[in-house]
Each structure stands twice: as structure tokens, then as C-alpha cells.
Amino acid sequence: MSLSFWEKESFINYDFIIVGSGILGLSVACEIKENDPKRSVLVLEKGILPSGASTKNAGFACFGSLTEILSDFERIGEAETIELVKNRYDGINILRERLGDEKTGLLNYGGYELINGDHLDSLERIDEINNKLKFIFPDITFELTNFQISEFGFNQEEVKAMVYSRFESQIDTGRMMSSLIEYSGSLGVKIINGCKVDMINEKENYVKLITENYSGKEKISFNAKSVIVCTNAFTEKFYPELNIKPGRGQVIITKPVKGLKFKGVFHFDEGFYYFRNFGERVIFGGGRNMDFETEETSEFESNEIILKDLKNKLDDVILPGMEYEVDYSWSGIMGFNDSKRPEIKQISDRITAAISCNGMGIALSSFIAKKIRKIVDP
Ligand SMILES: Cc1cc2nc3c(=O)[nH]c(=O)nc-3n(C[C@H](O)[C@H](O)[C@H](O)COP(=O)(O)OP(=O)(O)OC[C@H]3O[C@@H](n4cnc5c(N)ncnc54)[C@H](O)[C@@H]3O)c2cc1C
Structure with missing residues (x-):
């Protein structure tokens, strides 16, 4: 069993894939779409809801x-x-x-x-x-x-x-995140929940994201020209060197x-x-x-x-x-991170990892997302 022709045509390939649908990942997705609505943007989120800090904080x-x-x-x-x-x-x-x-x-x-x-x-x-x-x-x-x-x-x-x-x-954290998801959708950002990225493999002219999810017996992978990793506390799995x-x-x-x-x-x-x-x-x-x-x-x-x-x-x-x-x-x-400051790290020309927050993400994420967009889609 494998993906259908239709699935391969319409669901798998994107200009940008963002890993993590916290406030930072969603803000990056919005920035890219606001800047150029023609870009195709997918957000992959391991939880049914965003499952890190963004829906758990104090607002x-x-x-x-x-x-x-x-x-x-x-x-x-x-x-x-x-x-x-x-x-x-x-x-x-x-x-x-x-x-x-x-x-x-x-x-x-x-x-x-x-x-x-x-x-x-x-x-x-x-x-x-x-x-x-x-x-x-x-x-x-x-x-x-x-x-x-x-x-x-x-x-x-x-x-x-x-x-x-x-x-x-003060904000209503739940209302803000729910509105941000809705707004991203209105811009044409696709979000897939319950999809955990297991590996990020760079190929010659694209990046392949292998997930833990299956279509039949085959693991589903997505491809993007550029990947932004916004997994915050869970980034160690991909890039332990960022500490x-x-x-x-x-x-x-x-x-x-x-x-x-x-x-x-x-x-x-x-x-x-x-x-x-x-x-x-x-x-x-x-x-x-x-x-x-x-x-x-x-x-x-x-x-x-x-x-x-x-x-x-x-x-x-x-x-x-x-x-x-x-x-x-x-x-x-x-x-x-060690510096307690936001960090945008270019892992390669096609992969960028970012941590903006250190406990103050409501304030910082939208600003850092703007900076990330200027790097990944100048
Ligand atoms: C208890 C608490 C109180 C806080 N109070 C405040 C506050 O009052 N004000 C403030 O400014 N900040 C506060 N913060 C900090 C703020 O919530 C964070 O800085 C901000 O939410 C970080 O956003 P993010 O998008 O970078 O990360 P996250 O919200 O953690 O998002 C990362 C996302 O990546 C997903 N993910 C991880 N690994 C994978 C994978 N392999 N595949 C797919 N998806 C993956 C996770 O499920 C998660 O949804 C608080 C945080 C906590 C925990």
C-alpha cells in the first residue's frame, strides 16, 4: 500500500514546511503567506492540539x-x-x-x-x-x-x-491560539495535526520530512524547498548541538x-x-x-x-x-537555550531552526517570525 497519485500530487510537496504549530511556527507561516500569498506552506504538529508551551502558558x-x-x-x-x-x-x-x-x-x-x-x-x-x-x-x-x-x-x-x-x-491564551490557527487557515496555510516528524533529511534540492504516520504500510514523508523547525523544547531530537x-x-x-x-x-x-x-x-x-x-x-x-x-x-x-x-x-x-535569548540558526541553506522564547514567547514570537521570514524568503 502506498500513497495515491492524487495524494502525491496535492498533499506532499510544499515551498515551506514548518515543524511545530506553537505561536512561533504559526507566526512564521503567517509571515510567509502575508508576504507572498503564492507560497505553499504546511505546518506539521505532533499533537491534536499544539502541545508545548503556547496553549499552556499564563497569558x-x-x-x-x-x-x-x-x-x-x-x-x-x-x-x-x-x-x-x-x-x-x-x-x-x-x-x-x-x-x-x-x-x-x-x-x-x-x-x-x-x-x-x-x-x-x-x-x-x-x-x-x-x-x-x-x-x-x-x-x-x-x-x-x-x-x-x-x-x-x-x-x-x-x-x-x-x-x-x-x-x-494580559491575553486569553486559548482564544489567541485558536484565532491564530483560524487566521493561518484564512491565508491558505495548511496545518496537519497528530503528525509527528521523526527525521529531517536534506536531499540535493529539497528537504524530506519523514513522519511517524503511515499510509497503509508506508511511512508518510513530506517534501519542501525550505524547512523551519519551531519545536522549541523538543528541538534536541533533531539538533542536540543547539543545546x-x-x-x-x-x-x-x-x-x-x-x-x-x-x-x-x-x-x-x-x-x-x-x-x-x-x-x-x-x-x-x-x-x-x-x-x-x-x-x-x-x-x-x-x-x-x-x-x-x-x-x-x-x-x-x-x-x-x-x-x-x-x-x-x-x-x-x-x-x-544557554544565552536565554532568541536564536535563529541556519542549519543549512534549506533548514532553519529557531527558538525565540525562553519563557516570553507571547511577546517575542511575532517579532522573531518576521526576522525568520526575511531569512527564508527574502
Ligand atoms: C506554564 C507556562 C507559562 C508561560 N507563561 C508565559 C507568559 O505568561 N507570557 C509569555 O510571553 N510566555 C509565557 N510562557 C512561554 C511561552 O508560552 C513560550 O515561550 C511560547 O509559547 C513558545 O512558543 P513556540 O511556538 O516556540 O513553542 P511551543 O508552543 O512549545 O511549540 C512547539 C510545538 O512543536 C510541536 N512539536 C514538537 N516536536 C514535534 C515533532 N517532532 N513533530 C511535530 N511537531 C512537534 C509541539 O507539539 C508544539 O506544539 C509560558 C510557558 C509555560 C510553559
């Missing part, structure tokens, strides 16, 4: 909190940090233009960083940072908003100061909390913890720093140590004295 449309920016200054230098902040902000704006705020569920309630006793010295640098970012944002980026600590009901023993940014927003490591993230969601006092996206502990409202619910994630070793995995499982820590922090810091119930929890898998 922060953020560019970096004050202490994250200061810690990145030390790690990668000022110029690179500021460029990254700009790329994230540009990326959010590209996504907004592409889909519109209704289809991403974007709400601009702003973002806040909760500062504990260990990071109070960072507050002295707010003016300096605002000054450095003023060419990116149309107004002051960060401002102190300590009076809201009690208004929001946070534990004042733990939260010593709070920094607000009006440019951070992209998986990092699992745990998330819990409460049932609607009666009288919830805050709206917005919130970060603390240099971004290791993050929470937000979704209507009257609270979505709370992070805590990988509690158990880094176990969380360096691509298995979607829960980690009881971290879930317990998240619940303790809900009780002690975020919702002290409030009645609430955890509804359920889930996990998602991020990809991290």
Missing part, C-alpha cells in the same frame, strides 16, 4: 519587570537587554495588529512587580531605567504604586513595594474568588513567580527555582513540591485572609 503580554531588566543588565549587558525589551514590545504590537485585541482577548490592566525586602535597592534605579527605555514606550515605563499593595489585599509584611507598568497586558533544554512550568487556577481585589498581571522574585486575574479567577504559575532539576523535563506532569509552594504563596502573599478554592492545575514545557 502575560509582558516585556520584562524592573528587577528582571536589572538582572539582565548584569547577565547580557545593557544594550542587549534594552534591545530585547524593544523586540518584546514590538512583538506584542505585531500580534495585536495581526489578530486584533478582540481575537487575542487582550486587556490592558497593566503589570505590577511585587518587591520584597531583598530587592528594595532596585527602586533607586527606576528613573535611570525609565530614561533608558523612553525611546521604546510613549510614556513613563515604571512607577511606584505602593498605595495599591493594601488596596489589592496583598500581605504587606512580604510585599514592601510595588512597581507598576501601564504597558503590560535547547526543556523547562517545565506549573500553573494553578482558582475558582472565581468572591470579592477579588486586583486586576492585572503580577510578577515577583525576578519573574520566577507570576499571577494574574482572569475575570474573578486567579491564575498563578512559576516556582521552577524550587526544584530546577526535576523541572528540566519534557514530561507534562505535576510537581507536588512546587504546587504546594504555589498554594502557600496564594495563602500567605496573594490572597491572605480570602476564601478561595483551587480549581485545577496543569503544566507546560518551555525551551531554554
Whole structure:
């Protein structure tokens, strides 16, 4: 048994094949089609749904909190940090233009960083940072908003100061990804789900993608002139030399909390913890720093140590004295490279692999997708 003539004619050969239908893969597909509708573009996705980080995240449309920016200054230098902040902000704006705020569920309630006793010295640098970012944002980026600590009901023993940014927003992750899939389809991008790419073989003038799926007894392969690998945490299978490591993230969601006092996206502990409202619910994630070793995995499982820590922090810091119930929890898998920066790697003239995200893919992916398109289809 083999593929029919019709299947071979109409389903197998493309100008571009993208592996992975997360936000990055889909954004690359859209960029290629928006730039030239005549290009044929196929996206192959191993899951029935996108199955990495893009449908599992917390939905922060953020560019970096004050202490994250200061810690990145030390790690990668000022110029690179500021460029990254700009790329994230540009990326959010590209996504907004592409889909519109209704289809991403974007709400601009702003973002806040909760500062504990260990990071109070960072507050002295707010003016300096605002000054450095003023060419990116149309107004002051960060401002102190300590009076809201009690208004929001946070534990004042733990939260010593709070920094607000009006440019951070929240999205409805599910609605955004569903809209992006729909929009890709409207451009003529084909997506095949439940199709796991097993091998990527470069031939003389095309690339052959061998999948784990069968037509009768024959494995199905697809051919493309150019392949873009957007498999994030799962890239090691194809290109271990890129050293992209998986990092699992745990998330819990409460049932609607009666009288919830805050709206917005919130970060603390240099971004290791993050929470937000979704209507009257609270979505709370992070805590990988509690158990880094176990969380360096691509298995979607829960980690009881971290879930317990998240619940303790809900009780002690975020919702002290409030009645609430955890509804359920889930996990998602991020990809991290050594530099913690987006990377576009040309494996050959016909194969490009990209990782944009390192935990901030909502913001960065649309920007990186534009750069990828310029490389693969100049
Ligand atoms: C818990 C959690 C919270 C987060 N919160 C935020 C946040 O609030 N804000 C933010 O900006 N970012 C957040 N992130 C990070 C963000 O979700 C990611 O940076 C982004 O989704 C990465 O997109 P991607 O397309 O590169 O990768 P992914 O979404 O991981 O997509 C990769 C895709 O490739 C597919 N794939 C893998 N191997 C194969 C194969 N062999 N064949 C076919 N398909 C394959 C996978 O199934 C997957 O769908 C969070 C991540 C997690 C896990």
C-alpha cells in the first residue's frame, strides 16, 4: 500500500514546511503567506492540539519587570537587554495588529512587580531605567504604586513595594491560539495535526520530512524547498548541538474568588513567580527555582513540591485572609537555550531552526517570525 497519485500530487510537496504549530511556527507561516500569498506552506504538529508551551502558558503580554531588566543588565549587558525589551514590545504590537485585541482577548490592566525586602535597592534605579527605555514606550515605563499593595489585599509584611507598568497586558491564551490557527487557515496555510516528524533529511534540492504516520504500510514523508523547525523544547531530537533544554512550568487556577481585589498581571522574585486575574479567577504559575532539576523535563506532569509552594504563596502573599478554592492545575514545557535569548540558526541553506522564547514567547514570537521570514524568503 502506498500513497495515491492524487495524494502525491496535492498533499506532499510544499515551498515551506514548518515543524511545530506553537505561536512561533504559526507566526512564521503567517509571515510567509502575508508576504507572498503564492507560497505553499504546511505546518506539521505532533499533537491534536499544539502541545508545548503556547496553549499552556499564563497569558502575560509582558516585556520584562524592573528587577528582571536589572538582572539582565548584569547577565547580557545593557544594550542587549534594552534591545530585547524593544523586540518584546514590538512583538506584542505585531500580534495585536495581526489578530486584533478582540481575537487575542487582550486587556490592558497593566503589570505590577511585587518587591520584597531583598530587592528594595532596585527602586533607586527606576528613573535611570525609565530614561533608558523612553525611546521604546510613549510614556513613563515604571512607577511606584505602593498605595495599591493594601488596596489589592496583598500581605504587606512580604510585599514592601510595588512597581507598576501601564504597558503590560494580559491575553486569553486559548482564544489567541485558536484565532491564530483560524487566521493561518484564512491565508491558505495548511496545518496537519497528530503528525509527528521523526527525521529531517536534506536531499540535493529539497528537504524530506519523514513522519511517524503511515499510509497503509508506508511511512508518510513530506517534501519542501525550505524547512523551519519551531519545536522549541523538543528541538534536541533533531539538533542536540543547539543545546535547547526543556523547562517545565506549573500553573494553578482558582475558582472565581468572591470579592477579588486586583486586576492585572503580577510578577515577583525576578519573574520566577507570576499571577494574574482572569475575570474573578486567579491564575498563578512559576516556582521552577524550587526544584530546577526535576523541572528540566519534557514530561507534562505535576510537581507536588512546587504546587504546594504555589498554594502557600496564594495563602500567605496573594490572597491572605480570602476564601478561595483551587480549581485545577496543569503544566507546560518551555525551551531554554544557554544565552536565554532568541536564536535563529541556519542549519543549512534549506533548514532553519529557531527558538525565540525562553519563557516570553507571547511577546517575542511575532517579532522573531518576521526576522525568520526575511531569512527564508527574502
Ligand atoms: C506554564 C507556562 C507559562 C508561560 N507563561 C508565559 C507568559 O505568561 N507570557 C509569555 O510571553 N510566555 C509565557 N510562557 C512561554 C511561552 O508560552 C513560550 O515561550 C511560547 O509559547 C513558545 O512558543 P513556540 O511556538 O516556540 O513553542 P511551543 O508552543 O512549545 O511549540 C512547539 C510545538 O512543536 C510541536 N512539536 C514538537 N516536536 C514535534 C515533532 N517532532 N513533530 C511535530 N511537531 C512537534 C509541539 O507539539 C508544539 O506544539 C509560558 C510557558 C509555560 C510553559
